Amino acid sequence: MNQVLSKIGQVKANIDISGASSARSASLLCELVELQLMQNVMYQLPQSLMPFRQKIFSHYGQDGIIAEIFRRIGDGSRRFVETGVSPAQNNTNLLLLKGWRGLWIDAGLAKDEGLSTNLQILLREGKLKISRKLVNRDNGRTLLSSRGFAEDLDLISIGIDYNTHHIFTELLSLQPRMFCVAYNGMLPADLDWAAPYDAKAVWDGSTLHGATLGTISAAAEAGGYSLVGCELSGTDAFFVRHDLLQGQFLRPGDAMFHWEPLRMHLGQMQRHRSAMPLPA
Structure with missing residues (x-):
């Protein structure tokens, strides 16, 4: 202290x-x-994930929290999918550095020749695949399946703002070991609300986007997952499959306990510019 x-x-x-x-x-x-x-004393409780938050490539502390979750539950195939991703700042660059394989889905990703040399090497070696599509509830499973990422997954990270909740509920049946899902931290956890589905919708910068933590958590429980923590910034929530919990997490499924309000200002800290992952 x-x-x-x-x-x-x-x-x-x-x-x-x-x-x-x-x-x-x-x-x-x-x-x-x-x-x-x-x-905050609740972050000092045994099994809390908050002390492990660390920013390396993620926008906030997701890198460290994801690493700690896999330390507790173990990894399997070391395969991930991330939607809503930029090459330099995302939740999975660190996993690529550790030798994982994955799929990035984002309509705004540059063409292969416009990416860094390191990423081009990963693409050529088949360690990273890219889909430049606007993912939604209707095409999500097809996009993953067409690139060989519809099964045997460790992590699915979803952060596309407007339709996040609808894509999450569609991909729940793929049963990865864990999900990282963006939630609407501007709205209270006990409000049952999700943005109406629109396949072509993108975030317009307003408060009404995505879904509340309580709504996402309820869908997760019904699909076989429990909320185990949120990022301090109030942006992402972490869900672990029920069979992997094994008493290793603090108050799983308690959305009111884990909810964090949106704190986007935490991303203003000066750090070294994020570099692209090197081939493992």
Whole structure:
């Protein structure tokens, strides 16, 4: 605790309080906010995932949480699918570095020749496949199946904003070891609400998109999964298959306990620019 308080004091001392805006000051302020948030006693409870959050390639701390979940439940085929992905910032670059194989799905991904050399090597070696399609409830299973990723999966990460919940419920039957799913942290966990399905819809920047954590968690339980934690930023929730829980997680399935409000400002901390994964 004394070390934490000392760190908070150091951060405060380095924040520009003159009124001048700077990226450095914003980053230090975000670090201070994170340090203070992490003093919440529930994050110190045994089996909590929050102490393991770490940003390497992910937008927030998803990299560390995903790694800790697989440390607890083990990995199988070391295969993943991620929807809504950018090459430099996503939830699965770290897995590629560890030798996993996977499929990225995003209509906005550059053509192969426009990707980094490292990614082009992974594509040629068959360790990474790409689908440049707008994924929705109607085509999700087909996209995965056509590229050989409809079975024997460890992770499915879904973060496409508007239709996330509908795609999640469609892919539940594929039974990966875990899901990482974006939820609407602007709405309370106990509100039962999901955006009406529209196959062509994309997020318009409004509050009404995706689904509440409670709605997603209820669908997960019905499909054989339990909520085991959320990212501090209030963006992603993590679900583990029932047969893999084995008493290793804190209050599984309790959406009210695990819910985090949206804290997009936590992504403002200055860090080294994310690099592309090297071939494993």
